[in-house]
């Protein structure tokens with residue numbers, strides 16, 4: 001069990017320093033070549049691995065290129081094209097609806113504001129933040145996915161449980177210039193070391209400042225349960 005730095009801003013600074021050193025090339029791992037492809041890929045990535053999304057999108061982006069292509073595709077056809085993705089029926093519905101709105105109300109362009117993006121079906125704050133950051137170079141929040149949620153709690157950076165509450169906490173303690181990279185660093189660390197079920201604390205660069213560290217610690221602060 002490590003000891004987190006106090007105050008939380010110092011804990012965050014130290015975590016960032018170490019993770020920047022550990023993952024110098026950290027960035028988004030979805031493949032896309034324009035904003036529409038980014039939006040589609042992010043919608044598909046909810047509760048699905050980026051690897052699977054990339055594999056499906058390689059063919060999908062050859063077949064459909066404009067918002068009208070998606071909007072006019074029959075539901076069954078689009079669902080079949082993405083049927084190895086979790087919740088593919090709902091996601092096909094979201095994509096067709098979002099693309100119909102983009103075509104009808106936004107001149108075929110993916111919107112560049114949080115409120116316009118979150119008005120699209122299937123687009124929540126997390127998806128909108130990713131699209132704003134990587135599609136429009138607009139950073140107005142921190143993307144809180146399952147890795148960010150788990151690891152920030154393990155590291156005692158937040159005690160909040162829901163993503164939107166965690167994001168509010170993080171916006172207070174993470175320097176604005178790091179808002180975008182913070183997510184990518186957490187995701188890389190979550191994949192490489194601080195996995196959900198069996199984190200490799202013995203080989204973790206954050207062990208001495210992590211109160212969830214398993215060495216002689218009892219509790220996974222992400223869940224509040226004993227290891």
Ligand code: SF4
Nearest residue numbers: 194199201204207210
């Ligand atoms: S791997 Fe272990 S020590 Fe490292 S951040 Fe995760 S819980 Fe903490």
